[in-house]
Amino acid sequence: MNFKELLLQAKERKPFAIAEIFNMYQPLLLKESIIEGSLDKDLYQELCIIFLRCIELFRV
Amino acid sequence: MYKANDNSEISSLQNQFTAYLSKSIKRRKIQYLISMNKIYIYETDIDNYQNYLSVQTDYIQHINDSDMLERALIIIKEKERYILLAHVIEGKTFSEIAIELHMGYKGVAAAYYRALKKLRKIIGGYENEF
Numbered sequence: 001m002n003f004k005e006l007l008l009q010a011k012e013r014k015p016f017a018i019a020e021i022f023n024m025y026q027p028l029l030l031k032e033s034i035i036e037g038s039l040d041k042d043l044y045q046e047l048c049i050i051f052l053r054c055i056e057l058f059r060v
Numbered sequence: 061m062y063k064a065n066d067n068s069e070i071s072s073l074q075n076q077f078t079a080y081l082s083k084s085i086k087r088r089k090i091q092y093l094i095s096m097n098k099i100y101i102y103e104t105d106i107d108n109y110q111n112y113l114s115v116q117t118d119y120i121q122h123i124n125d126s127d128m129l130e131r132a133l134i135i136i137k138e139k140e141r142y143i144l145l146a147h148v149i150e151g152k153t154f155s156e157i158a159i160e161l162h163m164g165y166k167g168v169a170a171a172y173y174r175a176l177k178k179l180r181k182i183i184g185g186y187e188n189e190f
Binding site: 002003004007025028029032035036042043046047050051053054058060 | 069070074077078080081082084085089092093134
């Protein structure tokens, strides 16, 4: 399954598609959640919410 | 790997999504840092209220200012931070920094003043709140 199909499935809230895309972008989310050398779990949670919103709002 | 490198339509879509997500994440991160900064400052004030009575006011002001400045410096871009610190602390001229970073003189000057403006905005935001 290519990225476009995956994204369309994720927009329909199919858990496997969301999980697949999440696995792709998790390193980015983790990298951005590090503040002063340590992982900020609250920020990570906020960024995960933003990730889900981005999937919903992104126009394919 | 979250960025595809070949030129197909699918890769282009993936790269667009990555860019969209990165931008959203950065914006949220800045908002988060600013809100945490506010909470941190007010919580510190209340927690250390008893200690503050016995310590000189100027010293406390200095601690709070430097702490706020440190957090504000984390928020601004890395290049702007470098230019600001090189100019203010190391005393390098804009021309020297421009040669070092392969940028124009005006580019460095603009980045420096932009960084100052951002710092004022971040630090000043708390002072003007009440």
